[in-house]
Structures are given as C-alpha cells and as structure tokens.
Amino acid sequence: MAANTIHAIYTDDDVLMNAVKQTRAENYRISEIYTPFPVHGLDEAVGLAPTRLAITAFLYGLVGFTVAVAMMNYIMIQDWPQNIGGKPSFTFYQNMPAFIPIMFELTVFFAGHLMVITFYMRSRLWPFKKAENPDLRTTDDHFLMEVDAENHDVEKLTQFLYKTGASEINLIQIEQDH
Structure with missing residues (x-):
C-alpha cells in the first residue's frame, strides 16, 4: 500500500x-x-512535546557524582590512606574540600559523555548509517x-x-x- x-x-x-x-x-x-540549521520556535509551532533529555542529564550527573564520591572514599580513605600536605585521612568529610574539584569534574564528565550516547541512541544515529534526508538542498x-x-x-x-x-x-x- x-x-x-x-x-x-x-x-x-x-x-x-x-x-x-x-x-x-x-x-x-x-x-x-x-x-x-536549528530554527528557533519551530518545535513549538509543529507541536512537539518538550524533551526529557535535561532530566537524563541531571540523572547522569548524579551517577558521576556518586562514582566520584565512592571512588575517592575507597582509594583515599579505605584502601590506601596517605598523609598528603598534612591533611588527615581518617574520614571522607575531613578531606572533602580537596575532593570538590574531582567531584565536579566527574559529574560533568559522566553527564556529558552519557548525554552524547543517549542523544545518538534516541536519534537513531548509528555509525555508518545512511542519511535519511529526502532532499540534499536541505543541508545547504x-x-x-x-x-x-x-x-x-x-x-x-x-x-x-x-x-x-x-x-x-x-x-x-x-x-x-x-
């Protein structure tokens, strides 16, 4: 048909x-x-529902933050505690000011990388996928x-x-x- x-x-x-x-x-x-190119307001004019990708970015950031805390707690407190710069290594919260940059970086790293993967999967953009564009002039x-x-x-x-x-x-x- x-x-x-x-x-x-x-x-x-x-x-x-x-x-x-x-x-x-x-x-x-x-x-x-x-x-x-992206046309501002076109998604509203067509009637598309708002995207939920921002929620997944937040959740991926939480995963990165959790991995950072667990990793630093295991490496620096439980497995191999070291006296670096006179800082005590008995508890995580005593060392937390030194760990803040690592927590931030892993939060951004996980959110960014997992969002790219999610975007490609959601958009069905696989490697070596043939373009579905019906008219090549729309790329220009x-x-x-x-x-x-x-x-x-x-x-x-x-x-x-x-x-x-x-x-x-x-x-x-x-x-x-x-």
Missing part, C-alpha cells in the same frame, strides 16, 4: 515558520521538517516540510502550500509494509 506525502520546499526560515502555523491551523498533519539553504496527503485532496493541499510561500512542491509515494 502506498501513502501520499507532499514535500513542500521553502527558501526562508521565517516563511517556513508562518507556513507551519498556517498548515497546522488548517488541520493538515506535518510529519517531519528538515532544516539546514532550503527547508522541507513533509505533509501527509492521505485523506486530503492533493490539488487543494498543493494550492494551499503554494499560498503559504512554498517555492517547490513534490508528491511522494511512500510504500508501506503491512
């Missing part, structure tokens, strides 16, 4: 933003937007809005998209497996 999708190409990000708002106001479903200076044309009059939708400022419109047949 084939699904109809319309690719509307725009040459300006402000025109694209207005077109997205008008398209959503007419109750057409926008399935994807491809841009050469064009913007592409993908609109579902199923259950809509294609001619009417095409005219509507031209009125929103689209410079080019293509009807795409996507084969779907059941």
